[in-house]
Amino acid sequence: MTDPSPGPEHAKAPGFSEADRAGLYKAIFNRRDVRGQFLPDPVPEAVLARLLTAAHFAPSVGFMQPWSFVVVTDPAVKARVHGDFEAANEEAALRFEGARREAYRKLRLQGIREAPVNLCITCDRDRAGPVVLGRTHIPTMDLYSTVCAVQNLWLAARAEGLGVGWVSILHPRRLQDILGIPQRVVPVAYLCLGFVSHFLDRPELESAGWRTRLPLDQLIHFDGWGGDGGGAPTLLDEVRQVMADMEGGGPASPG
Amino acid sequence: MTDPSPGPEHAKAPGFSEADRAGLYKAIFNRRDVRGQFLPDPVPEAVLARLLTAAHFAPSVGFMQPWSFVVVTDPAVKARVHGDFEAANEEAALRFEGARREAYRKLRLQGIREAPVNLCITCDRDRAGPVVLGRTHIPTMDLYSTVCAVQNLWLAARAEGLGVGWVSILHPRRLQDILGIPQRVVPVAYLCLGFVSHFLDRPELESAGWRTRLPLDQLIHFDGWGGDGGGAPTLLDEVRQVMADMEGGGPASPG
Numbered sequence: 001m002t003d004p005s006p007g008p009e010h011a012k013a014p015g016f017s018e019a020d021r022a023g024l025y026k027a028i029f030n031r032r033d034v035r036g037q038f039l040p041d042p043v044p045e046a047v048l049a050r051l052l053t054a055a056h057f058a059p060s061v062g063f064m065q066p067w068s069f070v071v072v073t074d075p076a077v078k079a080r081v082h083g084d085f086e087a088a089n090e091e092a093a094l095r096f097e098g099a100r101r102e103a104y105r106k107l108r109l110q111g112i113r114e115a116p117v118n119l120c121i122t123c124d125r126d127r128a129g130p131v132v133l134g135r136t137h138i139p140t141m142d143l144y145s146t147v148c149a150v151q152n153l154w155l156a157a158r159a160e161g162l163g164v165g166w167v168s169i170l171h172p173r174r175l176q177d178i179l180g181i182p183q184r185v186v187p188v189a190y191l192c193l194g195f196v197s198h199f200l201d202r203p204e205l206e207s208a209g210w211r212t213r214l215p216l217d218q219l220i221h222f223d224g225w226g227g228d229g230g231g232a233p234t235l236l237d238e239v240r241q242v243m244a245d246m247e248g249g250g251p252a253s254p255g
Numbered sequence: 256m257t258d259p260s261p262g263p264e265h266a267k268a269p270g271f272s273e274a275d276r277a278g279l280y281k282a283i284f285n286r287r288d289v290r291g292q293f294l295p296d297p298v299p300e301a302v303l304a305r306l307l308t309a310a311h312f313a314p315s316v317g318f319m320q321p322w323s324f325v326v327v328t329d330p331a332v333k334a335r336v337h338g339d340f341e342a343a344n345e346e347a348a349l350r351f352e353g354a355r356r357e358a359y360r361k362l363r364l365q366g367i368r369e370a371p372v373n374l375c376i377t378c379d380r381d382r383a384g385p386v387v388l389g390r391t392h393i394p395t396m397d398l399y400s401t402v403c404a405v406q407n408l409w410l411a412a413r414a415e416g417l418g419v420g421w422v423s424i425l426h427p428r429r430l431q432d433i434l435g436i437p438q439r440v441v442p443v444a445y446l447c448l449g450f451v452s453h454f455l456d457r458p459e460l461e462s463a464g465w466r467t468r469l470p471l472d473q474l475i476h477f478d479g480w481g482g483d484g485g486g487a488p489t490l491l492d493e494v495r496q497v498m499a500d501m502e503g504g505g506p507a508s509p510g
Contacts, residue, residue, distance in 0.1 A: 021415065025414075030270070050497060065474075069475045070477075091392075095391055155279060169391065179480055224325065235326070
Protein backbone atom coordinates (compact mmCIF):
# COMPACT_ATOMS: atom_id res chain seq x y z
CA MET A 1 0.00 0.00 0.00
CA THR A 2 2.96 2.33 0.57
CA ASP A 3 3.59 4.67 -2.31
CA PRO A 4 7.14 3.84 -3.42
CA SER A 5 7.98 7.35 -4.56
CA PRO A 6 7.20 9.96 -1.94
CA GLY A 7 7.84 13.47 -3.16
CA PRO A 8 6.12 16.38 -4.83
CA GLU A 9 3.83 14.05 -6.74
CA HIS A 10 2.01 13.48 -3.46
CA ALA A 11 0.54 16.91 -4.03
CA LYS A 12 -1.43 15.19 -6.72
CA ALA A 13 -3.50 13.19 -4.30
CA PRO A 14 -3.92 9.61 -5.52
CA GLY A 15 -7.46 9.20 -6.73
CA PHE A 16 -8.13 12.93 -6.76
CA SER A 17 -8.07 14.74 -10.10
CA GLU A 18 -7.78 18.48 -10.60
CA ALA A 19 -11.50 18.42 -11.35
CA ASP A 20 -12.23 16.72 -8.01
CA ARG A 21 -10.26 19.35 -6.13
CA ALA A 22 -11.96 22.13 -8.08
CA GLY A 23 -15.38 20.75 -7.14
CA LEU A 24 -14.51 20.69 -3.45
CA TYR A 25 -13.03 24.19 -3.43
CA LYS A 26 -16.01 25.50 -5.41
CA ALA A 27 -18.36 24.26 -2.69
CA ILE A 28 -16.16 25.71 0.07
CA PHE A 29 -15.83 29.16 -1.49
CA ASN A 30 -19.40 29.51 -2.74
CA ARG A 31 -21.17 28.21 0.35
CA ARG A 32 -23.40 30.85 1.94
CA ASP A 33 -25.52 31.21 5.05
CA VAL A 34 -28.91 31.58 3.37
CA ARG A 35 -31.75 33.49 5.01
CA GLY A 36 -33.85 35.12 2.34
CA GLN A 37 -33.68 33.32 -1.01
CA PHE A 38 -35.55 30.09 -0.32
CA LEU A 39 -37.95 28.68 -2.91
CA PRO A 40 -40.92 26.51 -1.95
CA ASP A 41 -39.90 23.66 -4.27
CA PRO A 42 -39.75 20.36 -2.43
CA VAL A 43 -36.34 18.86 -1.71
CA PRO A 44 -36.16 15.42 -3.40
CA GLU A 45 -35.77 12.60 -0.85
CA ALA A 46 -32.78 11.23 -2.77
CA VAL A 47 -30.96 14.55 -2.44
CA LEU A 48 -31.75 14.83 1.27
CA ALA A 49 -30.52 11.26 1.74
CA ARG A 50 -27.17 12.17 0.17
CA LEU A 51 -26.87 15.21 2.44
CA LEU A 52 -27.56 13.16 5.56
CA THR A 53 -25.05 10.54 4.45
CA ALA A 54 -22.44 13.27 3.97
CA ALA A 55 -23.13 14.41 7.54
CA HIS A 56 -22.91 10.84 8.84
CA PHE A 57 -19.41 10.49 7.38
CA ALA A 58 -18.06 13.37 9.44
CA PRO A 59 -15.18 12.64 11.81
CA SER A 60 -16.28 11.86 15.34
CA VAL A 61 -14.38 11.54 18.58
CA GLY A 62 -13.91 7.87 19.50
CA PHE A 63 -16.04 7.03 16.40
CA MET A 64 -18.94 8.05 18.63
CA GLN A 65 -21.21 9.34 15.82
CA PRO A 66 -23.19 11.29 18.41
CA TRP A 67 -25.51 12.97 15.93
CA SER A 68 -29.20 12.55 15.18
CA PHE A 69 -31.29 14.39 12.62
CA VAL A 70 -34.76 15.81 13.23
CA VAL A 71 -36.29 16.58 9.84
CA VAL A 72 -39.01 19.22 10.18
CA THR A 73 -41.51 19.86 7.41
CA ASP A 74 -44.72 20.37 9.46
CA PRO A 75 -45.69 24.07 9.21
CA ALA A 76 -47.07 24.00 12.78
CA VAL A 77 -43.71 22.90 14.18
CA LYS A 78 -41.90 25.50 12.08
CA ALA A 79 -44.29 28.16 13.37
CA ARG A 80 -43.46 27.29 16.99
CA VAL A 81 -39.74 27.47 16.27
CA HIS A 82 -40.25 30.75 14.43
CA GLY A 83 -42.14 32.11 17.44
CA ASP A 84 -39.17 31.34 19.64
CA PHE A 85 -36.85 32.99 17.13
CA GLU A 86 -38.93 36.18 17.28
CA ALA A 87 -38.75 36.29 21.07
CA ALA A 88 -35.02 35.61 21.12
CA ASN A 89 -34.35 38.06 18.32
CA GLU A 90 -36.08 40.88 20.19
CA GLU A 91 -33.91 40.14 23.24
CA ALA A 92 -30.86 40.06 20.98
CA ALA A 93 -31.65 43.45 19.40
CA LEU A 94 -31.70 45.04 22.85
CA ARG A 95 -28.14 43.85 23.45
CA PHE A 96 -26.95 46.29 20.75
CA GLU A 97 -26.85 50.08 21.15
CA GLY A 98 -28.02 52.97 18.97
CA ALA A 99 -27.27 52.73 15.26
CA ARG A 100 -25.99 49.19 15.65
CA ARG A 101 -29.38 48.18 17.06
CA GLU A 102 -31.18 49.76 14.12
CA ALA A 103 -28.82 47.99 11.69
CA TYR A 104 -29.43 44.72 13.51
CA ARG A 105 -33.20 45.06 13.20
CA LYS A 106 -32.91 45.52 9.44
CA LEU A 107 -31.05 42.26 8.90
CA ARG A 108 -32.91 39.18 7.82
CA LEU A 109 -31.58 36.36 9.97
CA GLN A 110 -33.63 33.25 9.22
CA GLY A 111 -35.89 31.50 6.70
CA ILE A 112 -37.59 29.06 9.08
CA ARG A 113 -41.09 29.22 7.55
CA GLU A 114 -40.03 29.72 3.92
CA ALA A 115 -37.49 26.89 3.74
CA PRO A 116 -39.28 23.65 2.81
CA VAL A 117 -37.11 21.63 5.18
CA ASN A 118 -35.81 22.52 8.62
CA LEU A 119 -33.25 20.20 10.15
CA CYS A 120 -32.13 20.02 13.75
CA ILE A 121 -28.78 18.25 14.15
CA THR A 122 -28.30 17.05 17.70
CA CYS A 123 -25.55 15.53 19.85
CA ASP A 124 -26.34 12.63 22.19
CA ARG A 125 -23.70 13.03 24.89
CA ASP A 126 -24.39 9.51 26.18
CA ARG A 127 -24.22 7.68 22.89
CA ALA A 128 -21.03 5.79 23.72
CA GLY A 129 -21.22 5.61 27.52
CA PRO A 130 -19.61 7.91 30.05
CA VAL A 131 -15.97 7.40 29.01
CA VAL A 132 -15.29 8.19 25.37
CA LEU A 133 -11.93 7.75 23.67
CA GLY A 134 -10.60 11.23 22.87
CA ARG A 135 -13.20 13.04 25.00
CA THR A 136 -11.47 12.42 28.30
CA HIS A 137 -9.65 15.77 28.37
CA ILE A 138 -11.80 17.97 26.12
CA PRO A 139 -15.41 17.20 27.08
CA THR A 140 -16.84 19.25 24.22
CA MET A 141 -15.29 17.02 21.55
CA ASP A 142 -18.62 15.30 20.84
CA LEU A 143 -20.27 18.67 20.23
CA TYR A 144 -17.41 19.52 17.87
CA SER A 145 -17.90 16.22 16.02
CA THR A 146 -21.52 17.17 15.49
CA VAL A 147 -20.45 20.51 14.03
CA CYS A 148 -18.22 18.66 11.57
CA ALA A 149 -21.35 16.82 10.44
CA VAL A 150 -23.13 20.15 9.98
CA GLN A 151 -20.32 21.47 7.80
CA ASN A 152 -20.21 18.30 5.65
CA LEU A 153 -23.94 18.62 5.05
CA TRP A 154 -23.67 22.34 4.31
CA LEU A 155 -21.02 21.81 1.63
CA ALA A 156 -22.91 18.90 0.06
CA ALA A 157 -26.05 21.03 -0.02
CA ARG A 158 -24.23 23.81 -1.85
CA ALA A 159 -23.02 21.37 -4.50
CA GLU A 160 -26.60 20.07 -4.88
CA GLY A 161 -27.91 23.63 -5.32
CA LEU A 162 -29.54 23.81 -1.90
CA GLY A 163 -29.17 26.75 0.40
CA VAL A 164 -28.60 26.23 4.12
CA GLY A 165 -29.00 28.75 6.91
CA TRP A 166 -27.92 28.12 10.51
CA VAL A 167 -30.38 29.74 12.93
CA SER A 168 -28.67 30.33 16.27
CA ILE A 169 -30.96 33.02 17.68
CA LEU A 170 -33.12 30.55 19.60
CA HIS A 171 -33.46 29.46 23.22
CA PRO A 172 -31.97 25.95 23.20
CA ARG A 173 -34.23 24.73 26.06
CA ARG A 174 -37.31 25.98 24.26
CA LEU A 175 -36.17 24.29 21.04
CA GLN A 176 -35.69 21.08 23.02
CA ASP A 177 -39.27 21.39 24.30
CA ILE A 178 -40.76 22.11 20.88
CA LEU A 179 -39.02 19.13 19.30
CA GLY A 180 -39.34 16.83 22.33
CA ILE A 181 -35.58 16.32 22.48
CA PRO A 182 -34.39 14.47 25.62
CA GLN A 183 -32.34 16.32 28.23
CA ARG A 184 -29.11 14.45 27.47
CA VAL A 185 -29.30 15.40 23.79
CA VAL A 186 -28.03 18.84 22.76
CA PRO A 187 -29.64 20.57 19.76
CA VAL A 188 -26.36 21.77 18.22
CA ALA A 189 -27.66 23.28 14.98
CA TYR A 190 -31.06 24.33 13.66
CA LEU A 191 -30.81 24.58 9.88
CA CYS A 192 -33.12 25.86 7.15
CA LEU A 193 -32.75 23.99 3.84
CA GLY A 194 -34.14 24.47 0.39
CA PHE A 195 -33.53 25.39 -3.20
CA VAL A 196 -32.88 29.09 -3.67
CA SER A 197 -33.58 31.74 -6.27
CA HIS A 198 -29.86 32.55 -6.24
CA PHE A 199 -26.78 32.42 -4.05
CA LEU A 200 -25.24 35.71 -2.97
CA ASP A 201 -21.71 36.49 -4.14
CA ARG A 202 -20.59 37.47 -0.65
CA PRO A 203 -21.74 36.85 2.91
CA GLU A 204 -24.76 39.07 3.67
CA LEU A 205 -23.15 40.54 6.77
CA GLU A 206 -20.15 41.57 4.65
CA SER A 207 -22.35 43.22 1.97
CA ALA A 208 -24.40 44.95 4.68
CA GLY A 209 -21.23 46.46 6.16
CA TRP A 210 -21.73 44.64 9.47
CA ARG A 211 -18.17 43.26 9.46
CA THR A 212 -15.42 42.90 6.86
CA ARG A 213 -13.46 39.83 5.78
CA LEU A 214 -10.32 39.70 7.91
CA PRO A 215 -6.89 39.53 6.24
CA LEU A 216 -5.93 35.87 6.61
CA ASP A 217 -2.18 36.54 6.67
CA GLN A 218 -2.63 38.40 9.97
CA LEU A 219 -4.23 35.36 11.60
CA ILE A 220 -1.24 33.06 11.17
CA HIS A 221 1.39 32.46 13.86
CA PHE A 222 4.51 30.32 13.72
CA ASP A 223 5.59 27.84 16.42
CA GLY A 224 3.71 29.82 19.07
CA TRP A 225 1.35 32.78 19.47
CA GLY A 226 2.93 35.89 17.95
CA GLY A 227 5.72 33.90 16.28
CA ASP A 228 6.57 35.53 12.96
CA GLY A 229 8.30 32.57 11.40
CA GLY A 230 11.65 34.34 11.37
CA GLY A 231 11.10 37.27 9.06
CA ALA A 232 9.00 36.89 5.94
CA PRO A 233 7.76 33.35 5.60
CA THR A 234 6.86 32.24 2.09
CA LEU A 235 3.59 30.90 3.47
CA LEU A 236 2.31 34.44 4.08
CA ASP A 237 3.13 35.45 0.48
CA GLU A 238 1.28 32.41 -0.76
CA VAL A 239 -1.72 33.18 1.44
CA ARG A 240 -1.82 36.81 0.24
CA GLN A 241 -1.66 35.58 -3.35
CA VAL A 242 -4.56 33.14 -2.92
CA MET A 243 -6.66 35.78 -1.18
CA ALA A 244 -5.82 38.42 -3.84
CA ASP A 245 -6.77 36.02 -6.62
CA MET A 246 -10.15 35.48 -4.98
CA GLU A 247 -10.83 39.16 -4.35
CA GLY A 248 -9.88 39.89 -7.94
CA GLY A 249 -12.86 37.88 -9.08
CA GLY A 250 -10.64 35.04 -10.19
CA PRO A 251 -11.69 31.43 -10.25
CA ALA A 252 -13.84 30.33 -7.35
CA SER A 253 -11.26 27.66 -6.68
CA PRO A 254 -7.95 29.03 -5.45
CA GLY A 255 -6.18 25.84 -6.59
CA MET B 256 -30.79 37.00 -10.56
CA THR B 257 -33.88 34.91 -9.87
CA ASP B 258 -33.93 31.64 -11.71
CA PRO B 259 -37.06 31.84 -13.87
CA SER B 260 -37.77 28.13 -13.84
CA PRO B 261 -37.78 26.64 -10.36
CA GLY B 262 -38.30 22.91 -10.38
CA PRO B 263 -36.40 19.65 -10.43
CA GLU B 264 -33.63 21.22 -12.49
CA HIS B 265 -32.54 23.02 -9.33
CA ALA B 266 -31.15 19.70 -8.26
CA LYS B 267 -28.55 20.37 -10.91
CA ALA B 268 -27.02 23.21 -8.96
CA PRO B 269 -26.17 26.11 -11.26
CA GLY B 270 -22.42 26.22 -11.71
CA PHE B 271 -21.92 22.76 -10.24
CA SER B 272 -21.31 19.87 -12.62
CA GLU B 273 -21.66 16.19 -11.80
CA ALA B 274 -17.84 16.14 -11.65
CA ASP B 275 -17.82 18.97 -9.11
CA ARG B 276 -20.27 17.12 -6.89
CA ALA B 277 -18.30 13.89 -7.26
CA GLY B 278 -15.12 15.67 -6.14
CA LEU B 279 -16.77 17.02 -3.03
CA TYR B 280 -18.36 13.70 -2.07
CA LYS B 281 -15.09 11.90 -2.71
CA ALA B 282 -13.36 14.13 -0.18
CA ILE B 283 -16.17 13.69 2.35
CA PHE B 284 -16.30 9.89 2.10
CA ASN B 285 -12.56 9.26 1.89
CA ARG B 286 -11.45 11.66 4.63
CA ARG B 287 -9.75 9.87 7.52
CA ASP B 288 -8.39 10.75 10.93
CA VAL B 289 -4.73 9.95 10.31
CA ARG B 290 -2.44 8.87 13.11
CA GLY B 291 0.15 6.49 11.75
CA GLN B 292 0.80 6.95 8.04
CA PHE B 293 2.62 10.29 7.92
CA LEU B 294 5.59 10.77 5.60
CA PRO B 295 8.36 13.26 6.36
CA ASP B 296 8.01 15.04 2.98
CA PRO B 297 7.59 18.79 3.43
CA VAL B 298 4.17 20.28 2.78
CA PRO B 299 4.50 22.87 -0.04
CA GLU B 300 3.69 26.39 1.18
CA ALA B 301 1.27 26.87 -1.73
CA VAL B 302 -0.72 23.80 -0.63
CA LEU B 303 -0.78 24.91 3.00
CA ALA B 304 -1.95 28.37 1.86
CA ARG B 305 -4.89 26.81 0.03
CA LEU B 306 -5.83 24.78 3.10
CA LEU B 307 -5.77 27.84 5.35
CA THR B 308 -7.85 29.77 2.83
CA ALA B 309 -10.40 26.96 2.79
CA ALA B 310 -10.57 27.20 6.59
CA HIS B 311 -10.93 30.99 6.44
CA PHE B 312 -14.00 30.65 4.20
CA ALA B 313 -15.90 28.64 6.80
CA PRO B 314 -19.20 30.06 8.03
CA SER B 315 -18.88 32.10 11.21
CA VAL B 316 -21.43 33.48 13.60
CA GLY B 317 -21.92 37.21 13.00
CA PHE B 318 -19.14 36.98 10.37
CA MET B 319 -16.86 36.94 13.40
CA GLN B 320 -14.07 34.83 11.84
CA PRO B 321 -12.82 34.03 15.33
CA TRP B 322 -10.07 31.66 14.21
CA SER B 323 -6.28 31.94 14.21
CA PHE B 324 -3.77 29.39 13.01
CA VAL B 325 -0.59 28.44 14.87
CA VAL B 326 1.62 26.56 12.42
CA VAL B 327 4.09 24.34 14.29
CA THR B 328 7.12 22.86 12.57
CA ASP B 329 9.76 23.25 15.32
CA PRO B 330 10.61 19.76 16.65
CA ALA B 331 11.16 21.17 20.15
CA VAL B 332 7.63 22.55 20.28
CA LYS B 333 6.22 19.30 18.91
CA ALA B 334 8.15 17.39 21.57
CA ARG B 335 6.57 19.45 24.36
CA VAL B 336 3.09 18.87 22.94
CA HIS B 337 3.87 15.18 22.57
CA GLY B 338 4.98 15.08 26.20
CA ASP B 339 1.62 16.46 27.25
CA PHE B 340 -0.14 13.92 25.05
CA GLU B 341 1.73 11.10 26.80
CA ALA B 342 0.71 12.35 30.24
CA ALA B 343 -2.92 12.84 29.20
CA ASN B 344 -3.04 9.52 27.39
CA GLU B 345 -1.90 7.64 30.49
CA GLU B 346 -4.65 9.33 32.50
CA ALA B 347 -7.11 8.46 29.74
CA ALA B 348 -6.13 4.77 29.70
CA LEU B 349 -6.91 4.52 33.42
CA ARG B 350 -10.46 5.67 32.74
CA PHE B 351 -11.12 2.38 30.91
CA GLU B 352 -11.46 -1.02 32.61
CA GLY B 353 -9.96 -4.44 31.93
CA ALA B 354 -9.87 -5.58 28.32
CA ARG B 355 -11.04 -2.19 27.13
CA ARG B 356 -8.01 -0.59 28.78
CA GLU B 357 -5.68 -3.05 27.08
CA ALA B 358 -7.36 -2.38 23.75
CA TYR B 359 -7.03 1.36 24.34
CA ARG B 360 -3.32 1.11 25.02
CA LYS B 361 -2.78 -0.71 21.71
CA LEU B 362 -4.34 2.06 19.64
CA ARG B 363 -2.16 4.63 17.96
CA LEU B 364 -3.81 7.97 18.61
CA GLN B 365 -1.51 10.69 17.25
CA GLY B 366 1.32 11.51 14.86
CA ILE B 367 2.55 14.72 16.52
CA ARG B 368 6.27 14.17 15.97
CA GLU B 369 6.04 12.37 12.63
CA ALA B 370 3.75 14.82 10.87
CA PRO B 371 5.82 17.58 9.27
CA VAL B 372 3.27 20.23 10.18
CA ASN B 373 1.20 20.57 13.34
CA LEU B 374 -1.54 23.17 13.31
CA CYS B 375 -3.44 24.58 16.26
CA ILE B 376 -6.70 26.24 15.24
CA THR B 377 -7.91 28.62 17.91
CA CYS B 378 -11.00 30.69 18.70
CA ASP B 379 -10.64 34.27 19.96
CA ARG B 380 -13.82 34.76 21.98
CA ASP B 381 -13.27 38.54 22.01
CA ARG B 382 -12.64 39.05 18.31
CA ALA B 383 -15.86 40.98 17.69
CA GLY B 384 -16.50 42.52 21.10
CA PRO B 385 -18.73 41.21 23.88
CA VAL B 386 -22.03 41.15 21.93
CA VAL B 387 -21.92 39.09 18.75
CA LEU B 388 -24.80 38.74 16.28
CA GLY B 389 -26.04 35.15 16.52
CA ARG B 390 -24.06 34.34 19.69
CA THR B 391 -26.49 36.03 22.08
CA HIS B 392 -28.41 32.86 22.92
CA ILE B 393 -25.91 30.09 22.18
CA PRO B 394 -22.58 31.31 23.58
CA THR B 395 -20.63 28.42 22.03
CA MET B 396 -21.45 29.47 18.46
CA ASP B 397 -17.98 30.97 17.95
CA LEU B 398 -16.37 27.68 18.98
CA TYR B 399 -18.68 25.92 16.51
CA SER B 400 -17.64 28.35 13.75
CA THR B 401 -14.05 27.43 14.44
CA VAL B 402 -14.89 23.74 14.08
CA CYS B 403 -16.44 24.48 10.68
CA ALA B 404 -13.06 25.94 9.70
CA VAL B 405 -11.37 22.73 10.88
CA GLN B 406 -13.67 20.60 8.74
CA ASN B 407 -13.17 22.77 5.64
CA LEU B 408 -9.41 22.41 6.05
CA TRP B 409 -9.67 18.68 6.66
CA LEU B 410 -11.63 18.08 3.45
CA ALA B 411 -9.31 20.31 1.39
CA ALA B 412 -6.32 18.44 2.80
CA ARG B 413 -7.81 15.11 1.73
CA ALA B 414 -8.28 16.36 -1.82
CA GLU B 415 -4.66 17.59 -1.83
CA GLY B 416 -3.43 14.17 -0.66
CA LEU B 417 -2.61 15.31 2.87
CA GLY B 418 -3.59 13.37 5.94
CA VAL B 419 -4.97 15.18 8.99
CA GLY B 420 -5.31 13.85 12.52
CA TRP B 421 -7.14 15.70 15.31
CA VAL B 422 -5.36 15.15 18.64
CA SER B 423 -7.80 15.75 21.48
CA ILE B 424 -6.00 13.85 24.25
CA LEU B 425 -4.21 16.93 25.58
CA HIS B 426 -4.65 19.26 28.54
CA PRO B 427 -5.95 22.46 26.94
CA ARG B 428 -4.34 24.71 29.58
CA ARG B 429 -1.00 23.03 29.10
CA LEU B 430 -1.31 23.42 25.32
CA GLN B 431 -2.07 27.10 25.83
CA ASP B 432 1.11 27.42 27.92
CA ILE B 433 3.29 25.58 25.42
CA LEU B 434 2.09 27.72 22.51
CA GLY B 435 1.81 30.97 24.50
CA ILE B 436 -1.86 31.33 23.62
CA PRO B 437 -3.64 34.15 25.53
CA GLN B 438 -6.29 33.26 28.10
CA ARG B 439 -9.20 34.60 26.02
CA VAL B 440 -8.23 32.39 23.07
CA VAL B 441 -9.39 28.75 23.09
CA PRO B 442 -7.24 26.13 21.35
CA VAL B 443 -10.13 24.32 19.65
CA ALA B 444 -8.21 21.80 17.56
CA TYR B 445 -4.64 20.49 17.50
CA LEU B 446 -4.06 18.89 14.10
CA CYS B 447 -1.25 16.81 12.62
CA LEU B 448 -0.79 17.34 8.86
CA GLY B 449 1.33 15.72 6.23
CA PHE B 450 1.48 13.55 3.16
CA VAL B 451 0.82 9.91 3.92
CA SER B 452 1.96 6.52 2.68
CA HIS B 453 -1.69 5.63 2.16
CA PHE B 454 -5.19 6.40 3.40
CA LEU B 455 -7.07 3.67 5.23
CA ASP B 456 -10.27 2.35 3.66
CA ARG B 457 -12.18 2.65 6.92
CA PRO B 458 -11.83 4.56 10.18
CA GLU B 459 -9.16 2.91 12.34
CA LEU B 460 -11.49 2.56 15.32
CA GLU B 461 -13.97 0.71 13.10
CA SER B 462 -11.30 -1.70 11.77
CA ALA B 463 -9.97 -2.26 15.29
CA GLY B 464 -13.45 -3.25 16.47
CA TRP B 465 -13.64 -0.34 18.94
CA ARG B 466 -17.03 0.78 17.62
CA THR B 467 -19.12 0.09 14.53
CA ARG B 468 -20.66 2.46 11.99
CA LEU B 469 -24.19 3.21 13.17
CA PRO B 470 -27.15 2.64 10.83
CA LEU B 471 -28.02 6.13 9.64
CA ASP B 472 -31.70 5.37 9.10
CA GLN B 473 -32.07 4.86 12.86
CA LEU B 474 -30.76 8.34 13.59
CA ILE B 475 -33.49 10.19 11.70
CA HIS B 476 -36.62 11.62 13.34
CA PHE B 477 -39.55 13.44 11.72
CA ASP B 478 -41.08 16.67 13.03
CA GLY B 479 -39.95 15.86 16.56
CA TRP B 480 -37.85 13.36 18.54
CA GLY B 481 -39.17 9.84 17.92
CA GLY B 482 -41.43 10.97 15.07
CA ASP B 483 -41.59 8.20 12.47
CA GLY B 484 -42.80 10.33 9.59
CA GLY B 485 -46.14 8.55 9.46
CA GLY B 486 -45.25 5.01 8.51
CA ALA B 487 -42.45 4.30 6.07
CA PRO B 488 -41.01 7.53 4.76
CA THR B 489 -39.31 7.35 1.39
CA LEU B 490 -36.38 9.23 2.86
CA LEU B 491 -35.41 6.21 4.99
CA ASP B 492 -35.45 3.94 1.92
CA GLU B 493 -33.25 6.41 0.10
CA VAL B 494 -30.85 6.59 3.05
CA ARG B 495 -30.64 2.80 3.29
CA GLN B 496 -29.93 2.64 -0.43
CA VAL B 497 -27.11 5.19 -0.29
CA MET B 498 -25.56 3.43 2.72
CA ALA B 499 -25.90 -0.01 1.08
CA ASP B 500 -24.25 1.26 -2.10
CA MET B 501 -21.31 2.48 -0.06
CA GLU B 502 -20.97 -0.72 1.99
CA GLY B 503 -21.11 -2.70 -1.21
CA GLY B 504 -17.84 -1.16 -2.32
CA GLY B 505 -19.61 0.99 -4.82
CA PRO B 506 -18.39 4.37 -5.92
CA ALA B 507 -16.92 6.51 -3.16
CA SER B 508 -19.44 9.12 -4.12
CA PRO B 509 -23.00 8.17 -3.33
CA GLY B 510 -24.25 10.67 -5.90
